[in-house]
Amino acid sequence: MSEKNIIELKNVVKTYEQGKIAVRALRGIDLTIKKGEFAAICGPSGSGKTTLLNIIGCLDDATEGEVSVDGQRTGTLSKTARADLRLHKIGFVFQAYNLVPVLTAFENVELVLSLQGVPRGERTKRVKEILEEVGLIELSSRRPAEMSGGQQQRVAVARAVVAKPALILADEPTANLDSVTGKTLLEMMHRLNREHQITFLFSTHDQMVMEHSERLIHIVDGSVAKDERK
């Protein structure tokens, strides 16, 4: 594997059992994503893009094929090793924000660093820096229920970025946001991509996300139909 490849997929197949019928969600995906890319997997609903993102993020297993993230083969890893890989190398941004409701914005961002065992002083410094960067330092002590959707998604991005992972996987991050908020969020993520050299991989069918992405991987019926770089 090349040093520059952060994601490498070889003939990845995913089959779901639905009763007695086997449904093939992914039909032999070959894909590489290089470090620092700002790419999007796009396609219609049910095309397999979220499944692909989940497999890359070690949230789900491939039925066949090989998946490597930052040089590490994920198929054979134990649950704990996968958790460690997610903790140290992958950040997630979800469509529904998925912040921890009982924690404040500050604590939500701090959580990942706390799980990593980063000392309190350094945690505080880094959380403040990233909240400043996403423009939410004034809302540090607010809980998710006290913030708008856009603000929550910015906290989610801050949470994903704060540990400086190699890769951020964002599943339809703008789907629940209005166009202005979505655009602002995308610009922010693009800036973080450039400044911190963090690879971003989106799963989307939002035109705006596709416009902002530097590479579009079109998935149709579980296969890569087109891979275009801008």
Add this chain to the structure above:
Amino acid sequence: MLLLKMALRNLWRRKFRTIITITAIGVSYGLLIFFVQFQTGGKEQMANTGIRMQAGHVVIQASGYNLDKELDQAIKDPGTVDRIITETDSAAKVAWRLYTTGSLRSSDGSVLLDRLVGAQPDRERHVSDFPKKLIAGTFLSGKPDEIVIGAAAAKLLQAEVGTKLQLSVSDVNGGIVKVSLRVGGIYKTGGGTVDRGYALVNLARLQKLLRMPGEISQIAIFTDLHSSRGLAQSLREKLKGRGLEVLHWQEALPTLYQVLLVDTASMYIFLIIIFFIVAAGILNSVLMSVLERTRGFGVLKSLGMRPSEILQLILSEAFLMGLLAVIIGLAAGLTISYIVSRYGIDPKDLAGGEQGMEAAGVPMTEKMYPKITAWSCVWSSIFVMVLTLLSALPPSLRAAKILPVKAIRE
């Protein structure tokens, strides 16, 4: 630290359910504390009453002596044994007793005596409950022809202090001996068996009647419940080869001891029920909480939280609930115990009548008090905490094993 903060806030987020669960467990646990302490106090009181009225903490008698029946199996040289007892435990109180059966007759009726006790007035006064239970007259004063009888016997005989009664007993050779005695005192324990069938006379007088000069049936030793077993063992070794047997009160009063064991067993059944309530409460609360937060656990896992940390988070919530419930339970239980220990509970109220309760011939007529011990609080608290964590374990494991992709979809 953040995990603990999350656990606390998760509990507070579902405060209504948390409060109900904690209160239910706390109240159950509080009742348990009170019940255990009240039962412990009641059992000790019952054991002590039985010991004071019918035996001693330790008794010494001729080997194979069957109480009240075999007069010829007596302690021939009680003075020597007495000396050995004093050498072994100088603080122990000792009373010599000669037991037999007989009958009392007055001009108006007769009563069979299940137990006629020849007692040493000076010593008996310090160890027995009978002097405290007198309702008329005096306890044995040393006069040779006096007898102390129970209130029920007095009623049957229509006797009062000073009434002359005829006592009939069999002497050691089987001969019938009849003698006139005057009622010196009347006691009332509240126990039907004792108040009707027990009577006390001077030891020297009974020895003379039974033709057993200097001989006694039993030496009763009074120390305390907890050190009595050790004393019995020491005396057993020292009196070996003298044709005597040394019995701990549990052996000397087997029926009473069995009653207390049954009582203890009933307490354990009650404890199991309480613990079942605690376990079901915790299990229900934690399971509901886990099922509601499946998606949340998926998110935490996707962020990199390990299965063991998820387990830790949920067990922390259960631990905090258990801890609060134990604090509430201890406060409630100890408060009830303290109040009851000040005022006591009258067994007559529990029995629902004028008479008190009676078990194994031991009257329970005095107010019962709980025995507050640190140990009962410690073991029950630890048990509730362990039970809480064990009950929370199955739902916690379920959450720890959850697949993040499935959880996030929910």
